[in-house]
Amino acid sequence: MNVNSGGVMAYIRLKDIAEKANVSINTVSRALKDQDDIGVETKKRIQEIADDLGYIPNASASQLRTKSNKMIGVVITHMDNAFYARILQGINDAVADLGYTILALSSGENLDKENTILKTLIANRVDGTIIVPSCDLENTLDYDHLGVPHITIVRKGNRNSRSYFISDSLESGRIAARHFYSIGRKNPAYIGFDLPVSCNRDRLQGFQQNLEEFGIPLLSERVMHCPATHKAAYEQATDLLRRDTKIDSIFVYNDIMSLGVLRAIHDLGLSIPSDIRILGHDDISDAHFYTPSLSSIRVPKYRLGYDSATELVGIIRDSSFPQRNVTYQPELIIRET
Amino acid sequence: MNVNSGGVMAYIRLKDIAEKANVSINTVSRALKDQDDIGVETKKRIQEIADDLGYIPNASASQLRTKSNKMIGVVITHMDNAFYARILQGINDAVADLGYTILALSSGENLDKENTILKTLIANRVDGTIIVPSCDLENTLDYDHLGVPHITIVRKGNRNSRSYFISDSLESGRIAARHFYSIGRKNPAYIGFDLPVSCNRDRLQGFQQNLEEFGIPLLSERVMHCPATHKAAYEQATDLLRRDTKIDSIFVYNDIMSLGVLRAIHDLGLSIPSDIRILGHDDISDAHFYTPSLSSIRVPKYRLGYDSATELVGIIRDSSFPQRNVTYQPELIIRET
DNA sequence: GGACCAGGATCTGACGTCTTA
DNA sequence: GTAAGACGTCAGATCCTGGTC
Numbered sequence: 001m002n003v004n005s006g007g008v009m010a011y012i013r014l015k016d017i018a019e020k021a022n023v024s025i026n027t028v029s030r031a032l033k034d035q036d037d038i039g040v041e042t043k044k045r046i047q048e049i050a051d052d053l054g055y056i057p058n059a060s061a062s063q064l065r066t067k068s069n070k071m072i073g074v075v076i077t078h079m080d081n082a083f084y085a086r087i088l089q090g091i092n093d094a095v096a097d098l099g100y101t102i103l104a105l106s107s108g109e110n111l112d113k114e115n116t117i118l119k120t121l122i123a124n125r126v127d128g129t130i131i132v133p134s135c136d137l138e139n140t141l142d143y144d145h146l147g148v149p150h151i152t153i154v155r156k157g158n159r160n161s162r163s164y165f166i167s168d169s170l171e172s173g174r175i176a177a178r179h180f181y182s183i184g185r186k187n188p189a190y191i192g193f194d195l196p197v198s199c200n201r202d203r204l205q206g207f208q209q210n211l212e213e214f215g216i217p218l219l220s221e222r223v224m225h226c227p228a229t230h231k232a233a234y235e236q237a238t239d240l241l242r243r244d245t246k247i248d249s250i251f252v253y254n255d256i257m258s259l260g261v262l263r264a265i266h267d268l269g270l271s272i273p274s275d276i277r278i279l280g281h282d283d284i285s286d287a288h289f290y291t292p293s294l295s296s297i298r299v300p301k302y303r304l305g306y307d308s309a310t311e312l313v314g315i316i317r318d319s320s321f322p323q324r325n326v327t328y329q330p331e332l333i334i335r336e337t
Numbered sequence: 338m339n340v341n342s343g344g345v346m347a348y349i350r351l352k353d354i355a356e357k358a359n360v361s362i363n364t365v366s367r368a369l370k371d372q373d374d375i376g377v378e379t380k381k382r383i384q385e386i387a388d389d390l391g392y393i394p395n396a397s398a399s400q401l402r403t404k405s406n407k408m409i410g411v412v413i414t415h416m417d418n419a420f421y422a423r424i425l426q427g428i429n430d431a432v433a434d435l436g437y438t439i440l441a442l443s444s445g446e447n448l449d450k451e452n453t454i455l456k457t458l459i460a461n462r463v464d465g466t467i468i469v470p471s472c473d474l475e476n477t478l479d480y481d482h483l484g485v486p487h488i489t490i491v492r493k494g495n496r497n498s499r500s501y502f503i504s505d506s507l508e509s510g511r512i513a514a515r516h517f518y519s520i521g522r523k524n525p526a527y528i529g530f531d532l533p534v535s536c537n538r539d540r541l542q543g544f545q546q547n548l549e550e551f552g553i554p555l556l557s558e559r560v561m562h563c564p565a566t567h568k569a570a571y572e573q574a575t576d577l578l579r580r581d582t583k584i585d586s587i588f589v590y591n592d593i594m595s596l597g598v599l600r601a602i603h604d605l606g607l608s609i610p611s612d613i614r615i616l617g618h619d620d621i622s623d624a625h626f627y628t629p630s631l632s633s634i635r636v637p638k639y640r641l642g643y644d645s646a647t648e649l650v651g652i653i654r655d656s657s658f659p660q661r662n663v664t665y666q667p668e669l670i671i672r673e674t
Numbered sequence: 675g676g677a678c679c680a681g682g683a684t685c686t687g688a689c690g691t692c693t694t695a
Numbered sequence: 696g697t698a699a700g701a702c703g704t705c706a707g708a709t710c711c712t713g714g715t716c
Contacts, residue, residue: 023696026697059460124397125395401689
């Protein structure tokens with residue numbers, strides 16, 4: 001930091017260091033990058049001066065020149081959602097080690113907003129993007145023409161994007177069906193997410209198909225959809241269980257909604273697991289501590305984030321890097337519900 | 338997007354638009370900003386061409402020239418924490434309306450990492466920062482010399498930063514004491530956060546002092562500290578309650594830890610509220626749905642984020658903007674625990 | 675008919691860094 | 696080790712053109 005003629009704070013520039021060290025700007029630039037075509041002495045002296053002055057390079061200037069700002073754009077649907085928060089953590093940890101910073105924004109599952117966000121990311125000339133396509137079944141955004149490498153996660157994106165890292169939702173549905181069958185439940189229900197996303201469609205489809213193979217029908221009046229909140233799920237479950245007292249098991253779209261469902265069951269005076277069994281999805285860290293502790297289908301959230309980010313950096317660094325699609329297998333975690 | 342001579346994708350520049358429109362670069366620049374010293378016809382024509390070409394301005398170039406990139410840096414301790422996630426939402430909503438984007442990073446309550454993050458934010462020449470000082474009681478980072486306006490939130494920062502937006506933690510402690518007193522509990526305990534942060538110190542202090550005024554001692558062996566996780570709190574509570582069966586009420590640092598405490602009590606076969614009562618803090622959205630539903634002390638998270646961000650933008654836009662300190666009053670929410 | 679004016683567009687240079695010679 | 700120039704954008708000054716008084 002500096003105080004210039006106007007009395008206003010100004011950032012230290014290479015030029016300031018150069019003047020103090022009596023060398024050219026260029027020499028300073030190279031010295032601070034620890035390049036080796038420069039005298040050891042000079043280099044050391046310059047680095048000390050830079051430290052003294054508290055020099056912090058201007059990323060904008062650097063990006064303008066080098067076309068890279070070491071930033072990865074991330075678009076997720078919701079920040080305040082344990083599932084995505086955990087994925088984000090994985091992404092962050094992966095890229096931090098590789099010298100990148102993430103610019104993460106949330107779309108709120110809104111296509112217009114997602115589009116705006118993508119423009120913001122491009123305006124900032126991020127080196128690559130990781131995207132959770134909002135409402136993927138109706139999403140027509142064209143990620144391939146963003147001009148930067150991208151990977152979609154959690155959902156493929158409607159155009160079958162070049163590279164995606166997802167969890168197998170069909171399999172999640174099948175796992176749920178197998179689970180309910182194996183514990184002898186014959187009257188299952190499904191409480192899903194009310195937006196056009198493939199994970200909801202696939203989970204329901206896998207659930208339904210596999211149940212049928214076991215000779216268990218999934219009645220259409222036992223399939224409901226609502227927003228992914230505690231409250232909405234609470235209301236939906238209350239309604240469902242009041243209407244239909246035969247239901248003995250519910251597969252719920254995610255753990256956040258499951259918490260609402262658990263509470264609804266409690267308030268209705270039903271008991272878990274004797275009257276009814278609940279299976280959530282995602283296995284967020286809270287699930288283990290709910291009362292009763294929630295059975296769930298685990299998705300490797302952190303790893304999905306970490307791996308996809310590592311892959312993206314690979315693509316950024318070497319455009320001939322082979323594009324991969326990775327599908328993780330979910331895992332059944334049985335607890336008290 | 339463009340394909341240049343090398344066959345590589347390149348972003349559209351003002352120059353490309355200028356050539357197509359047969360005007361100077363500058364005219365394009367002004368036209369796209371909808372400035373009024375330009376012919377209406379020309380302006381419209383230029384805007385259409387820009388649209389056609391899918392022009393997205395280069396924020397780095399713009400920042401280099403104007404010294405502003407419309408970004409606000411945000412440093413919080415943890416992304417995957419409902420309390421901070423909600424604050425972040427407030428910040429995001431506030432600045433989005435004002436044309437700013439947030440660059441949010443998490444320190445993990447680690448001073449070195451916080452320092453690194455601040456450097457990253459400065460390197461990106463953000464227009465201002467909102468900071469949750471990690472380990473504020475031992476934090477010696479000097480925010481006043483960052484070179485950009487800043488506001489600290491949740492915690493003041495050890496240097497009594499110029500402007501802060503916090504919740505009154507002393508009052509939280511007092512509220513807890515009053516609450517336990519009013520329901521006739523005489524053997525309270527406190528499970529706190531094991532890092533040197535003022536909110537923990539103040540809550541404990543307010544709690545203890547007020548209890549004493551009511552003639553209720555807070556025994557030192559009933560005050561424990563641990564990491565802010567479900568698991569650590571579960572273990573701590575289990576340990577505490579096994580050791581000391583007289584405890585009839587626990588004030589817990591936050592709701593995340595409270596969930597672990599609730600579960601510990603359940604596993605020990607104790608009942609809530611007859612045997613023991615629990616009071617959490619923050620009132621995260623889950624609390625209402627826990628079983629039993631968690632009594633908590635509400636902090637206006639969203640508003641704290643929204644207001645502080647609005648304030649910061651005010652300061653950025655007008656450096657003579659009066660600097661304020663805002664302290665929100667927490668509110669007792671009594672539920673089943 | 676010359677001086678003046680305003681609107682509309684252009685020219686020049688600079689921001690801080692880094693590559694090329 | 697240096698010097699020169701470029702990256703894309705934008706502020707400020709400059710230069711037109713045609714119209715008025």
